[in-house]
Amino acid sequence: DQQVKQNSPSLSVQEGRISILNCDYTNSMFDYFLWYKKYPAEGPTFLISISSIKDKNEDGRFTVFLNKSAKHLSLHIVPSQPGDSAVYFCAAYSNYQLIWGAGTKLIIKP
Amino acid sequence: GAVVSQHPSRVICKSGTSVKIECRSLDFQATTMFWYRQFPKKSLMLMATSNEGSKATYEQGVEKDKFLINHASLTLSTLTVTSAHPEDSSFYICSAMLAGGSYEQYFGPGTRLTVT
Numbered sequence: 001d002q003q004v005k006q007n008s009p010s011l012s013v014q015e016g017r018i019s020i021l022n023c024d025y026t027n028s029m030f031d032y033f034l035w036y037k038k039y040p041a042e043g044p045t046f047l048i049s050i051s052s053i054k055d056k057n058e059d060g061r062f063t064v065f066l067n068k069s070a071k072h073l074s075l076h077i078v079p080s081q082p083g084d085s086a087v088y089f090c091a092a093y094s095n096y097q098l099i100w101g102a103g104t105k106l107i108i109k110p
Numbered sequence: 111g112a113v114v115s116q117h118p119s120r121v122i123c124k125s126g127t128s129v130k131i132e133c134r135s136l137d138f139q140a141t142t143m144f145w146y147r148q149f150p151k152k153s154l155m156l157m158a159t160s161n162e163g164s165k166a167t168y169e170q171g172v173e174k175d176k177f178l179i180n181h182a183s184l185t186l187s188t189l190t191v192t193s194a195h196p197e198d199s200s201f202y203i204c205s206a207m208l209a210g211g212s213y214e215q216y217f218g219p220g221t222r223l224t225v226t
Contacts, residue, residue: 032213043114043203043217044154089153093213098144102153 003027004092006101014109019077021104023090026071030092030099035064035075038087038103047088048075080108112138114206116218123194123225131189131221133204139184140206144215145177148201160187194225 005024013019021035031052036044050057050064050073057064063076077084085108091098113136123129133143141162146154158179160166166179176198178190187206191198201222205215 034214036217041201041220041222043116043205043220046214046216049214097156097159098215100153100156 002102003030003094004090004099004101006088006090006104008104009102010105010107012107012109013080015082016079019075019080019084019106019108021075021077021088021090021106023073023075023101024071025073025092025099027092027094027099028068028071030094032093033064033066033073034091034093034098035062036089036091037084038089044089077106080106082108082110084108112206112208112214112216114140114204114216114218116202116204116221118221119219120222121224123223125195125225126193128190128192129194129223131191131202131204131223133187133189133206133218135185135206135216138206138208140187140208141184142207143181143187144205144207145179145187145189146203146205148203148220154203157189191223194223196225199223199225 034049035047038044048062048064050066066073087103087105089103090101115134117132143160145157157172158166158168160179160181162181168174181187203220205217
């Protein structure tokens with residue numbers, strides 16, 4: 001039973017445009033969500049997080065939106081840059097354990 | 111920022127030998143560390159949660175006698191793969207949670223294990 005789902009295995013976006021990565025979850029008890037970025041053969045790097053009491057959190061080019069009624073969160077990257085090409089994982093906290101999505105590979109085209 | 115290191119970054123060993131991987135939080139204390147395994151083109155799989163000074167909690171399906179975890183101090187956790195076999199070849203990543211209740215986990219750079 002996959003509690004955190006990233007339904008798009010990959011996404012291709014033109015440099016300078018907006019990248020939108022989506023994530024759905026099933027457990028309404030999740031109270032904290034995070035996005036991580038991962039390059040091949042490296043550990044994930046924390047990007048941005050959001051508490052369930054908020055619906056938006058912004059940090060520079062990265063904004064995370066949370067829609068609790070739809071159990072959906074999204075990560076917006078604008079403008080997209082070549083260095084943003086990586087795999088992005090969303091994760092949710094449950095009892096101090098991170099429940100991970102399968103990841104979405106973002107490719108930024110020049 | 112919070113930095114986590116892993117050593118070695120890559121290791122090749124012969125089948126039947128044991129390999130130890132170290133995970134250190136360099137500039138903070140971590141009461142809880144996590145060990146993950148990543149299979150090719152798959153998400154991270156949590157293997158175990160390790161709390162300083164106590165026994166690790168293993169996820170279902172992870173053999174505790176094969177993957178020995180020791181969290182001896184607030185800055186060091188070790189994972190020992192005992193009697194390694196080729197199917198243990200994988201990318202192992204640790205993470206550390208800041209003492210004090212922050213939700214964020216900080217990840218090490220990973221260790222590529224190849225068992226021949």
